[in-house]
Amino acid sequence: xxxxxxxxxxxxxxxxxxxxxxxxxxxxxxxxxxxxxxxxxxxxxxxxxxxxxxxxxxxxxxxxxxxxxxxxxxxxxxxxxxxxxxxxxxxxxxxxxxxxxxxxxxxxxxxx
Amino acid sequence: xxxxxxxxxxxxxxxxxxxxxxxxxxxxxxxxxxxxxxxxxxxxxxxxxxxxxxxxxxxxxxxxxxxxxxxxxxxxxxxxxxxxxxxxxxxxxxxxxxxxxxxxxxxxxxxx
Numbered sequence: 190x191x192x193x194x195x196x197x198x199x200x201x202x203x204x205x206x207x208x209x210x211x212x213x214x215x216x217x218x219x220x221x222x223x224x225x226x227x228x229x230x231x232x233x234x235x236x237x238x239x240x241x242x243x244x245x246x247x248x249x250x251x252x253x254x255x256x257x258x259x260x261x262x263x264x265x266x267x268x269x270x271x272x273x274x275x276x277x278x279x280x281x282x283x284x285x286x287x288x289x290x291x292x293x294x295x296x297x298x299x300x301x
Numbered sequence: 302x303x304x305x306x307x308x309x310x311x312x313x314x315x316x317x318x319x320x321x322x323x324x325x326x327x328x329x330x331x332x333x334x335x336x337x338x339x340x341x342x343x344x345x346x347x348x349x350x351x352x353x354x355x356x357x358x359x360x361x362x363x364x365x366x367x368x369x370x371x372x373x374x375x376x377x378x379x380x381x382x383x384x385x386x387x388x389x390x391x392x393x394x395x396x397x398x399x400x401x402x403x404x405x406x407x408x409x410x411x412x413x
Contacts, residue, residue, distance in 0.1 A: 195343075221400040223400070223401075225404075230406075231406055231407075232305075232391050232393075232404030232405050232406045232407050233344065233391070233404045234404065235401060235402070235403065238400065238401070278343050278344070280343075282400060284357075285397070285398060285399070285400060286332070286334070286349065286357075286395060286399075286400055286402060288346065288357060288359075289334065289336075289346045289402075290346065291336075291343030291344045291345070291346075292343055293342055293343050294341075294342070294343050
């Protein structure tokens with residue numbers, strides 16, 4: 190119940206294309222759903238996050254879609270760029286971060 | 302850069318030894334969390350500290366312990382090191398009551 194499932198494991202997209210990564214959770218107490226971007230040798234960096242009271246949040250080329258009834262959320266990267274090539278992690282948390290659970294990650298490669 | 306620093310960058314230890322990793326939180330952040338990230342996996346929540354006390358813990362044995370100091374710097378101590386403890390150890394800081402946490406670059410621990 191504490192797991193967050195993430196797919197696909199890896200993703201290859203052409204420059205300018207749309208990258209879509211999906212996550213699913215079971216714990217209905219989760220109330221914060223962030224996405225992190227991690228480059229090799231670096232710590233994860235907060236990209237965008239959503240609370241369950243909204244169904245979509247957009248920041249620049251990055252959009253989170255959230256489906257509370259299905260317990261699923263996804264990250265869409267529009268106009269993908271080679272600089273977006275990194276590993277992306279979804280996560281979920283409850284109780285103001287006392288329990289943070291990460292997905293296994295998606296390695297994104299954007300071809301020039 | 303997030304303002305969260307960690308030391309050392311890399312560390313090699315022998316099985317059975319003890320190790321101390323250090324983290325300096327971002328200015329204004331009073332809560333620190335520690336994570337273990339095995340190669341190719343998502344970060345796993347170890348524990349969280351607020352006001353120098355542990356107030357959340359993941360599924361890690363007691364040989365993983367921590368300290369938080371009045372200046373909000375912190376330490377992760379691991380006793381009786383095992384080969385499976387080889388991983389990237391990340392700390393993340395945030396303000397209590399905020400979900401947004403910011404990660405340091407991590408310490409790469411290798412146990413031989």
